[in-house]
Amino acid sequence: MARRKYVVGNWKMNGVKASIADAQAIFAAAANHAAVDVAICPPFTLVGALVAAAPGAAVGGQDCHSENSGAFTGSVAASMLADLGASVVIVGHSERREGCGEGDADVRAKAEAGLSAGLSVILCVGEPREIRESGGAIDYVLAQIAGSVPDDFAADRLAIAYEPIWAIGTGLVPTVGDVAALHGAIRGALAARFGGAADDMRILYGGSVNGDNAAELLRAGDVDGALVGGASLTAAKFVPIVAAAAGL
Ligand code: PGA
Secondary structure: OOOOEEEEEEOOOOOOHHHHHHHHHHHHHHOOOOOEEEEEEOOHHHHHHHHHHOOOOEEEEOOOEOOOOOOOOOOOEHHHHHHHOOOEEEEOOHHHHOOOOOOHHHHHHHHHHHHHOOOEEEEEEOOOHHHHHOOOHHHHHHHHHHHHOOOOOOHHHEEEEEOOHHHOOOOOOOOHHHHHHHHHHHHHHHHHHHHHHHHHOOEEEEOOOOOOOHHHHHHOOOOOEEEEOHHHOOHHHHHHHHHHHHOO
């Protein structure tokens, strides 16, 4: 089964009710590129409104709690996202691993919660700058994969996003060769653990993807799409990335 390209917008803590129109414009333009799966993950506050405003489109959360309910002030359960009509959830983003102290076990529990709620999961990994500079990026990322990817899931319902922390929001990107090396190593580790199912899992690249660099990054070996932050907020910036994925 050929892996379909997958381009996902991570709006982070950006977007108010008026931004729904931007998301609608993105989905409308993305419909011209039917070979590419497109999803937008707005803040929790917009998930329900975006599902209503863009019927049939893939809308997701940027995080979820590992429990289904309970005394967890401020948290949102994966089942609540599913209840709103979301179809996907991002877990393990570095802004949560680093900023909220989430470790691999937490990320794995969140991924499991997302899967049991019926969502598909985008599970993020990626090394900090000092690890990259010391030559340890592959080992670091493979340890994150070992610790945070659940044991049991349908291959098409869990995507990995490789996002080097130093490339997020900085305008810096690894060389295409470095991206291909990391993605190849991730695919190899998934194959060692899951066998042939690894061929059906998508591995996205994230970190300063934009309309100018998307085609080159998406052509790299084992790159099945992109997780996009800053350039996902408007159709003018995001749709060229979708078009680049469609043109490969
Ligand atoms: P960026 O963010 O595209 O703004 O670098 C990517 C991400 O954090 O998912």
